[in-house]
Amino acid sequence: MQRSNRSGEILVIGEIREGTLHSATVELTAKARELADRLGTKVTTLLMYDRVDMNVEDLAWWGADVVLCVVGEPFRYFNQEVYTNVISYLIKGRNPQIVLAPATTSGRTYMPAVAAKVHTGLTADCTGLDIDADTGLLLQTRPAIGGNIMATIQTPNHLPQMATVRPRTFPVPKPNRGRKARVEHPDLPGEVFTSSIEVLGKEHQEGMDVNIQDLDVVVSGGKGLKKAENFNLLRELASLLGGGVGASRAAVDNKWISYPHQVGLSGKVVSPKVYFAVGISGSVQHLAGMQTADFVVAINKDPEAPIFRVADIALCGDLFDIVPRIIEKIKEQRGKE
Template sequence: MNFDDYCGVWVFIEQNDGKIEGVSLELLGAGRSLADKLQVPLSGFILGDGIRSLASQVIAYGADQVYVIDHPVLKHYRTESYMKGVIHLAQNYKPEIILYGATPNGKDLASAVATDLNTGLTADTTMLDVDVDKRLLEASRPAFGGNIMATILCKKHRPQMATVRPKVMKALAPDSGRNGKVIEENISLKEEEMRTKVLQIVNDVTKKTNLADAHVIVCGGKGMGDLQNFQLIHELAETIGASVGGTRDVVEAGWLPHEQQVGQTGETVTPKIYFAIGISGAIQHVVGMKNSELIIAINKDPNAPIFDVATYGIVGDAMEIVPALIEQFKSLRTEKGGEVSYV
């Protein structure tokens, strides 16, 4: 393998129903700075059916070029059709780095592609950098347990690949004046050769906000005591327009459904504000929320490990503090009219 043949930073542009996923735009932002350091072009690649027009958006968010594969068989994401396209592109154009969003489809695709390209893949990265001299991608992620990060390297294989958690990197402000090149590729795909069919896609609107995308999360733990006290968590969330989360204990006690579990065996979340109420801060919970921007912890036990990761902590009784907080927000609303919300 001649490493000099491999050049450029690539970002998988995930689109659903013609809409680009936020994480792909974030990765264009992160990829831009990697490409600048390496002094190579940044490329987006996008697959789908009738998605050519999205290329300009990819350029506006920082790409120098966009590879497009537009084909009816690519209408919905499927591992077998999408991986064919990505492998075709990677083998023809030989990027040195490929980044994917760590979404269900992004992770699925990257895992399959890595196997066929016989290369390394780092999962759920939260920090990205490059060693310019060695042209090495430094993909860091929380190591198993502990407040410790591991930097994963792929020294002897190309392309170097990583999936990156949504809401960790920052998208650039779009610039519609940016220039870029659109390269359209054709590949041969036949529906009758596909072994899987997407029969129906259902957007689930029953959940008010997807936890992974929430800007504010109020998360309760076993320290709330019982199901009745846990209603305070719901009430605070409703007052400030937040989503509700819970720890593994809370979910196992049946106070919340599993999809609202935050932590290693639940959702990984990175909201702007995270309330950890009655949560001791067990490691498997902390790995799922510690990248939140602002963490407010409320707990009786001054030694609870949650205070180590909290930006602000209140040692006290949640049964007193939470109702007071709700009261404050409610009176603010009455005073000023309207409602408290995220904009």
């Protein structure tokens, strides 16, 4: 889309899975509110679902002016084509100046297709958003060149300016419970719901119950773990810390742990308060998924392992010696409390 509407709304693409609102929806709505106040425009949050366990109007508490609800059976399972069709149709009709979506697995799937359909660009996996005081353009910051620099990107030539944002990038402000939003159910042509993808059902895979992107502590293991059973050591540490278990692709490829646990370029992007990298070398592809963690503890027997370059605490030694000692220490400390 050519630039035409610098006064349009900010459209936030929300996410609801099995009736539950993803926390990134609230986080992005609140960030959009802050940006919209600077631009003097409104915030619309789009929700697509077959059922929902909340009062959708409550999104007003975090800054939505309009909650746009598209409800129907096609949203029972994630279908990239239907999401893409609905979002693109609404963008063409509403002409927003900015569109924000969470960089979740689904957001990272449909947003590139939406960008292609509405002929604009997309800055993926942002870790910072701001407004340029002179031009009013969206400043989209994300790690680049293997995470060695933070690049701030502007997209002045096409609208809308579109970005996906890593979950847990921005703090969520306290809800303003007095705020109200208008709930709208837009009329959509039937063809946006048609798809060449037929979803036959959903199979449960180990690791799907807990989304490591939502956790404060992630304890990840790599090839250094040597076999599947050794992940129990990490499960014990993670459970003591109230966190979950992640993994490198090498561990997943070896079938020691399932894909939903994979962190990195072709896995999930996590931003926990504490990230443990245990027996992980620190390839650029792994770093792409965890380098925005607040605090990194790396355990590796190789003093030259690249993971130590991004570590806040570097524990050089055998993980089978170090991890049990950490577990013991935590238990000892808990016993004293």
